[in-house]
Amino acid sequence: MTYQWATCRYAGPMKAGYEDREIAECISGREPVPDDVFCYPDVALWRDRVWDMLDDILTDPVKQAFRCSPPEYVVSDDLSWLNNIVLSASGGDVDMKSLLAERLRQEYGAFRAGHATRTDDLAPFYVQGLRYLRADEAEDRARALFLTPEFQHATEPLLQAAIADLDARSPSGGREGRLYFCADERSLIASHGVSGHYLIYGGEYLQCLGTRLIGRAESDRVLKSVGRPTMFVCDIPMRVIHDATLERFAGQILEILFCEIIGEQSHALGRSAGSGLSLSVDLPGEHIVGHYHPAKVSDPR
Numbered sequence: 001m002t003y004q005w006a007t008c009r010y011a012g013p014m015k016a017g018y019e020d021r022e023i024a025e026c027i028s029g030r031e032p033v034p035d036d037v038f039c040y041p042d043v044a045l046w047r048d049r050v051w052d053m054l055d056d057i058l059t060d061p062v063k064q065a066f067r068c069s070p071p072e073y074v075v076s077d078d079l080s081w082l083n084n085i086v087l088s089a090s091g092g093d094v095d096m097k098s099l100l101a102e103r104l105r106q107e108y109g110a111f112r113a114g115h116a117t118r119t120d121d122l123a124p125f126y127v128q129g130l131r132y133l134r135a136d137e138a139e140d141r142a143r144a145l146f147l148t149p150e151f152q153h154a155t156e157p158l159l160q161a162a163i164a165d166l167d168a169r170s171p172s173g174g175r176e177g178r179l180y181f182c183a184d185e186r187s188l189i190a191s192h193g194v195s196g197h198y199l200i201y202g203g204e205y206l207q208c209l210g211t212r213l214i215g216r217a218e219s220d221r222v223l224k225s226v227g228r229p230t231m232f233v234c235d236i237p238m239r240v241i242h243d244a245t246l247e248r249f250a251g252q253i254l255e256i257l258f259c260e261i262i263g264e265q266s267h268a269l270g271r272s273a274g275s276g277l278s279l280s281v282d283l284p285g286e287h288i289v290g291h292y293h294p295a296k297v298s299d300p301r
Contacts, residue, residue: 003200003229003299010224018122023233023290027186030233030290036109037235040183040249040275043256050253053103057086057094063261065089070262076251082258100250101243110235110287111246113277114185116198120227122291129284130232132179133205135168142209145222154213162212168205175205179283183249183275185231189294195276196298199229220301229297233289236279245277 005011024030033039038046051058062085071081082096115130139159146154168175182188188195201207201223210219238246252268252275259266267273 001299003196003297004295005224005228005293005297006295008224010221012120012225012227014227015121015123018126018291021122021126021288021290023292025231025292025294033112034110034235037112038104038108038110039112040253041186041269043269046253047257047260049107050100050257053107054100057090057092057096057099059090062086062089066258067261070258074255074259074262074264074266076248076255076268079251079254082254096254097247097251100254101246104246104250105238108238110237111183111241111277112233112235112289113181113183114188115179115181115232115234115283116185116188116195117230117232118199118202118223118226118228119230122230125232125291126285126288129282129286130179130234130288131282132279133168133176133203135163135176135205138168138203138205139163139209141206142213145206145226146210146213146219151214151218158213159209162209165212166205166208177280179279179281181234181236181277181279183277184269184273185233187273187275188231189297195300197301199231199294199297200224200299201301202226228293230291230293232291234283234287235289236283236287240279240281240283241277242280249275249277 027042033042033045065085065088066082074081079095079097083094086092086094086096119125142159143156147156147159148154166175182195188199197207198204201220207219207223210223213219214222252273255268256266269275
């Protein structure tokens, strides 16, 4: 199902401010990406640059060995196929995923990604920055939205039961202390995506609390009444990105490049590919490039 906020009878107004920071929804309609910013979905920007970064390792003999005997599956999660080709062709015992991640840090100062949410006020984001989940703040928001005279059956004890059930503060819960982004922001919007609910309803923890308090249908209606779906495009400093995250993208980059050599379609930027990443720190507002309100969003719910 496709959601369109402009025709949704529940959509609420936006508070004034920061209209001058709105950018084009289409990536090609924006200002060029700075040279020191890595933009994962724009392969044309980094293809030659990455090859140049690795030309001491990925030599012509390595590429030729790959062409002559490509592996059955060119995949990014396990690059042993590439490590073995490098070892056989050049004698170099290299972990290509770690090597490229290290060189990406040296080559680029920031990593571009999108953060999806729903809001009626842009000011807190530009002033305070994007903040990782504080469970108590989301719970106070749930009180303001759902513990109202309209929903007399929703009570504080019921909210406390929902909080205990969801256990957002658990280290294994994957909620508190995490700030989520997507390197390919289009996957948060497009019809094949499975994450449009962040734009339509806001934060996942708030959604879960609302569903437990007043039911999914009523919770969805309330959340849809808050402003508009909003995508913040950010240039995340490389220094705050986890090593494991950058290594995962390094693997996907190499999958894309080597699939191109043999004319195969890489899955790294396909419909089912994941380009999510998370930070364990807040992102100051100075790193927000701009925002836009997607006209249409796929609703996976």
